[in-house]
Amino acid sequence: MIGCAECLGRRPSTAPLRDVIKNLTVRPTSFDFVTPSQICLFIPSFGDGGVGRTFVHLANGFSAHGVATSLVVNQANIVFANRLDPSVERVVFHGRNDLALEQELQKYLSTNRPSVVMTGQGRDDVIALKVKKKLRDSGIKFFLRVGTSLGARTERKHRFWWSRWLFQYRQRRLFSQSDGIIANSHDAAADLSAFLDVPLERIRVLPNPTVAPDLPDLAHRPVDHPWLQPGGPPVVMGMGRLGRAKDFPTLLRAFARLRRERVCRLMILGEGRQAEKLKNLAVELGIQNDFDLPGFVDNPYAFLAKASLFVLSSLWEGCPNVLIEALAVGTPAVATDCPSGPREILAGGHYGRIVPPGDAEALAEAMAATLDNPPPAEFLREAVRTYTIENSSRAYLEFFGLSHA
Incomplete structure (x- = not known):
C-alpha cells in the first residue's frame, strides 16, 4: 500500500x-x-x-x-x-x-x-x-x-x-x-x-x-508506534508536507498551550524543508518530549484512525483530502478557516470546530473543547459520504x- x-x-x-x-x-x-x-x-x-x-x-x-x-x-x-x-x-x-x-x-x-x-x-x-x-x-x-x-x-x-x-x-x-x-x-x-x-x-x-473502498480496512490495520497503543495519553495528529502552507508552527504553539492543561502528545506525519525548524521550535516551547515527527509512513490512515484528534492548521488549501480522510475514519477534527475547503467540509462548524488561520490561542481552545466532547464516529463519517x-x-x-x- x-x-x-x-x-x-x-x-x-x-x-x-x-x-x-x-x-x-x-x-x-x-x-x-x-x-x-x-x-x-x-x-x-x-x-x-x-x-x-x-x-x-x-x-x-x-x-x-x-x-x-x-x-x-x-x-x-x-x-x-x-x-x-x-x-x-x-x-x-x-x-x-x-x-x-x-x-x-x-x-x-x-x-x-x-x-x-x-x-x-x-x-x-x-x-x-x-x-x-x-x-x-x-x-x-x-x-x-x-x-x-x-x-x-x-x-x-x-x-x-x-x-x-x-x-x-x-x-x-x-x-x-x-x-x-x-x-x-x-x-x-x-x-x-x-x-x-x-x-x-x-x-x-x-x-x-477521496474515500476509496479499502479505506476502512487500511484504517483498522495495526501500527507499531508506541504512542498509538491502547491506554496511552491522547494523541493530536497533523499531516502534510512540512512547508509554509500547512502552518505547523501555529499547531505546535497551540499544542504547547494545550499541554499545560493536560497530558497529551502531538504527532505530525510528513516530510519537508521545515522539519528541523519544527524540531527546534518544539525545544523552544518545551514540548520536545511530547512531540514526534515520524516522517513518511506507508499507511497513514491507520495512524489517523488511532489518533484522538486531527488538526488542520493550514494557511491555504483547495479541498484538503486529509481532513476528509480524518472524518471518514471517525477521528474528530479541528480546522482553520483557510481558503478553501475546511468550512465546506465541516459544514460551517457542524462537524468540527473552525478557527481563524494563524491563531494559536483559538486553535488550542478548539482542540481542548473537542477532546473534552468528541463527536461520534458515525456522525463524522456522514459528513464525507459525498467524497x-x-x-x-x-x-x-x-x-x-x-x-x-
Missing part, C-alpha cells in the same frame, strides 16, 4: 513499486494498438501529491462506471501505479520537455479521438491547450481541474505586484481556451472566478474522489455528458 503522499509530503520509496511495475503493461509509444478511450486524463506532471492520487481515483471510478479511460503519464512518474485498476489504460509518454510531450499528445489524440481530455496541473494545462489549438475542430473537449485556491495561493507566492499581475494575465488567457473548468470546493470556485474574472456559472464544483470515488466519478461523468455510458 502506498501512503497518502499528498499528506506526507514526499515520494514514497520506489523499492516497493518495482514488483508492481513489472506486472503492469507499459503501452507502446506508437499508439496504433492502444485501445481508444472516451476519457483521457493527461498528467505527465504526475507526482507524489494529491493531484496524482485524485486522477488515479477518478480513472478507477470512470472505468467502474463502464467508461473507457486512459491515464497518460511520463514513465518516471508512477507513484500511485499500484492503485490503478487494470481496466484503465496506462499510456507512457517519454518526452523530456514540454515540446516533446506536446507532440506525443497531439499524435495520441489524433489517433484515439477520446471525447474528453482533462488536466490538473499548470504545466499540463498549457501543453494540452496548445494541442487543442492545433487540432482545431476535433470534437474533443478539454477540461481544466483546479485543486487549490489559485488566487489566495498567488497572493502568498508572488511577492511583487507585477509578478502577480503577469501570472494572473497568463492564467486568464489559458483558462479562456478551455471547454470547462472544474473546482473541488465552492470557495475555491469563488476564488477562481474572481481571480480569472469569469462568471461563477462557468466553473463546475465537483467533489474530490467517495463512486459519487465523485459519477458527478464528473455527468458534467462530461458521459453519464449514459
Whole structure:
C-alpha cells in the first residue's frame, strides 16, 4: 500500500513499486494498438501529491462506471501505479520537455479521438491547450481541474505586484481556451472566478474522489508506534508536507498551550524543508518530549484512525483530502478557516470546530473543547459520504455528458 503522499509530503520509496511495475503493461509509444478511450486524463506532471492520487481515483471510478479511460503519464512518474485498476489504460509518454510531450499528445489524440481530455496541473494545462489549438475542430473537449485556491495561493507566492499581475494575465488567457473548468470546493470556485474574472456559472464544483473502498480496512490495520497503543495519553495528529502552507508552527504553539492543561502528545506525519525548524521550535516551547515527527509512513490512515484528534492548521488549501480522510475514519477534527475547503467540509462548524488561520490561542481552545466532547464516529463519517470515488466519478461523468455510458 502506498501512503497518502499528498499528506506526507514526499515520494514514497520506489523499492516497493518495482514488483508492481513489472506486472503492469507499459503501452507502446506508437499508439496504433492502444485501445481508444472516451476519457483521457493527461498528467505527465504526475507526482507524489494529491493531484496524482485524485486522477488515479477518478480513472478507477470512470472505468467502474463502464467508461473507457486512459491515464497518460511520463514513465518516471508512477507513484500511485499500484492503485490503478487494470481496466484503465496506462499510456507512457517519454518526452523530456514540454515540446516533446506536446507532440506525443497531439499524435495520441489524433489517433484515439477520446471525447474528453482533462488536466490538473499548470504545466499540463498549457501543453494540452496548445494541442487543442492545433487540432482545431476535433470534437474533443478539454477540461481544466483546479485543486487549490489559485488566487489566495498567488497572493502568498508572488511577492511583487507585477509578478502577480503577469501570472494572473497568463492564467486568464489559458483558462479562456478551455471547454470547462472544474473546482473541488465552492470557495475555491469563488476564488477562481474572481481571480480569472469569469462568471461563477462557468466553473463546475465537483467533489474530490477521496474515500476509496479499502479505506476502512487500511484504517483498522495495526501500527507499531508506541504512542498509538491502547491506554496511552491522547494523541493530536497533523499531516502534510512540512512547508509554509500547512502552518505547523501555529499547531505546535497551540499544542504547547494545550499541554499545560493536560497530558497529551502531538504527532505530525510528513516530510519537508521545515522539519528541523519544527524540531527546534518544539525545544523552544518545551514540548520536545511530547512531540514526534515520524516522517513518511506507508499507511497513514491507520495512524489517523488511532489518533484522538486531527488538526488542520493550514494557511491555504483547495479541498484538503486529509481532513476528509480524518472524518471518514471517525477521528474528530479541528480546522482553520483557510481558503478553501475546511468550512465546506465541516459544514460551517457542524462537524468540527473552525478557527481563524494563524491563531494559536483559538486553535488550542478548539482542540481542548473537542477532546473534552468528541463527536461520534458515525456522525463524522456522514459528513464525507459525498467524497467517495463512486459519487465523485459519477458527478464528473455527468458534467462530461458521459453519464449514459
